[in-house]
Amino acid sequence: MKLTSVPENLAERLALWLNIAPTPVSDTMLGFMLARTVMVAVKLEIFEVLADQPQTIAQVAAQCSTDVKATRILLNTLVQLGYAQLNQDQYALSSLARKWLLKESKVSLRDKMLLQFLEWDFTEHYEDYLRTGEPLNYHYHMDSKQWETYQQGMRSMAEISAWEIGRRTPVPAQATQMLDIGGAHGFYSIELCQRYPRLQSTILELPDAIEHAQPILAEKNPNGRVRYQAGNALTDDLGEAQWDLVFMSSLAHHFDEEANAELAKRVARALRPGGYYIVQDLIRTDRPKSGDHLGGLLNMYFAATSEAGTYSEPEIHQWQKQASLVPQRSVWLRSIPRHAQIVAKKM
Ligand SMILES: C[S@@+](CC[C@H](N)C(=O)[O-])C[C@H]1O[C@@H](n2cnc3c(N)ncnc32)[C@H](O)[C@@H]1O
Numbered sequence: 008m009k010l011t012s013v014p015e016n017l018a019e020r021l022a023l024w025l026n027i028a029p030t031p032v033s034d035t036m037l038g039f040m041l042a043r044t045v046m047v048a049v050k051l052e053i054f055e056v057l058a059d060q061p062q063t064i065a066q067v068a069a070q071c072s073t074d075v076k077a078t079r080i081l082l083n084t085l086v087q088l089g090y091a092q093l094n095q096d097q098y099a100l101s102s103l104a105r106k107w108l109l110k111e112s113k114v115s116l117r118d119k120m121l122l123q124f125l126e127w128d129f130t131e132h133y134e135d136y137l138r139t140g141e142p143l144n145y146h147y148h149m150d151s152k153q154w155e156t157y158q159q160g161m162r163s164m165a166e167i168s169a170w171e172i173g174r175r176t177p178v179p180a181q182a183t184q185m186l187d188i189g190g191a192h193g194f195y196s197i198e199l200c201q202r203y204p205r206l207q208s209t210i211l212e213l214p215d216a217i218e219h220a221q222p223i224l225a226e227k228n229p230n231g232r233v234r235y236q237a238g239n240a241l242t243d244d245l246g247e248a249q250w251d252l253v254f255m256s257s258l259a260h261h262f263d264e265e266a267n268a269e270l271a272k273r274v275a276r277a278l279r280p281g282g283y284y285i286v287q288d289l290i291r292t293d294r295p296k297s298g299d300h301l302g303g304l305l306n307m308y309f310a311a312t313s314e315a316g317t318y319s320e321p322e323i324h325q326w327q328k329q330a331s332l333v334p335q336r337s338v339w340l341r342s343i344p345r346h347a348q349i350v351a352k353k354m
Contacts, residue, residue, distance in 0.1 A: 008344045009300040010038060042123070044084055045108075049120040053081065054090075054100060054108045061097035114167050122160025125153055129312040136311035143312045146213065146261065158219040161257075162192040168342040172256075172287070173198030175338050177350055179281050182206055182251035186277070187233075188240045188270075189258035191216055193224040195287075196233045196254075206252075207232045211240055241266055245277035253278060256287040259323065260305070261313040267323075271330035278353040284332055286323050287340075287348045293319035301345055320349055327351035 012033040014020035022028035048054060056062060056070040068078040082098045085091040090104045100109075107116045132143040149157065172195050183205050187196045190210035200206050212220065214237040224233060241262065245253070253274045259267055274284045291302030306316040324334045332351035340346045 009298065010034070011300075012037075041088060042127075044081070044088065045090060046120050046123050046127075048081060048085060048090070049108055049117055050124070053078075053085070054104050054117075055110060057091065057098060057100045058105075058109055058111075061094065061099040063096050064098070067098065116163055116167075118156075118159040118163035122156050122163075125156055125160075126308075126312075130308065133307070133311050142310065142314055144314060145312055149215070151215075151218070154215050155219040158191055158216060158223060162194060162223050164343075165192060165194040168340060168346070169194045169198045171340055171342045172348075173202045175340070176254070176285065176348060177283055177335065177338065178203055178206070179251050179283060182282075184250045184279075185209070185252040185254060186211060186245065186250045188253065188255040189216075189261075190254070190256070191220045193220065193228070193233050195256055197224070197227050197229060199252075199254075200229050200232045208234075210235050211238050211243065211245075213237070213239060240270060245273045247276055248279050249277050251279055251282045253282070253284045254287065255285070257289075259286050259288045260309045260315055260317050263315045264318075264322070264326075266314070267318075268326040268329055271326040271332065275330035275332050275353060278332075280353055282353045283335070284327060284330075284351045284353070285348045286327075287346065288323075289317050289345050290323075290347045290349070291317035291319050291345075293321055299345070320347065323349040324351070 012023060012028070012030055014023050019028065023030065051071050051073060053067060053071055056067055062070075064079045064082060065075060067073070067082065068075045071078070082091060083093070086093045086098070090101055090108075092099045092101050106112060107114060108120065109115060110117050129143055129145055136142055176199060178199065182203060185196065185199065185206055185208040187193070187208050187210045189212060190196050190208070191212060193208070193210055196208035196210060200208055210233065212235055217235045217237055221235065240258070262270065271284065278284060289302065289305055291306055292299045295303075302317050310316040320337060327334055327349070333354055335350040335352050337350060338348040340348070
């Protein structure tokens, strides 16, 4: 997936083609301004007040406690961006905003938008990272409020794909025990436990995460079959021949290659014969020239803010093979771009 300048007329098309258009300005300035505009509209609840019926500028400003002139500018910008519609003097939600940004939508990304204020601050660390090579390691520096925002943001992303993951994750026949490493809000565990009635899941999580993830899980936990175990995947013993399925979603990118390879060995020991180790993550193409913006930009983000970056399918297979696990067919997800489950089996 790419973020790129789309020409609006023939002159712009030519300018882009001839490299006359100042593309670095559109890549950077438009990118960050668009992001902040949508994020702040979410934070100030602009979309929420338009949810039931179209409103005038004054009505929006009164309900959101915002300045009238500033609200007019914001609403008109949202119309330009395709997040709102204008009819006479009334503003309404576009289908884009209605589907993705309202609190009550089934696939609401509202909490992810709020998390992005935190992620925005994390990117301030890029320069220091490049000078020192030292990542921010945010998992070890967040305060309680930030942990809450982080867990809610992760939950809102998971809601988009939980259904597909429940349906398409390979689960060994007769499986009863699942270990969900860094499972946070537990949405994937819940989905799998609902689909496989004999399955129970243990979420191995950092203690700070559990404090804020537990209330999210509590709302959905099927018969208490999902439980937490406080610990650290980098150092804890995961047991021996104890699990049928070890699932790890969006955590490999926080660990460097050495840590991932070492973790795969502890997972292999902890799996029962026939069990699966599934690393689910954004998969970076192993060809830097492919122009994969998402894989490349997240690689930079995780390198600077955590400990590692995104990985390619062959890199993940390599850790699994070094742990004597046998790679199986990967499951490429349809509900989130470039995400896949890289599966290996214990023979
Ligand atoms: C990006 S979130 C992914 C959450 C969830 N698995 C998902 O895919 O939505 C990463 C999670 O891993 C947890 N985590 C980070 N380092 C960890 C560690 N060393 N051991 C266990 N969990 C860890 C974090 O607390 C966080 O909840």
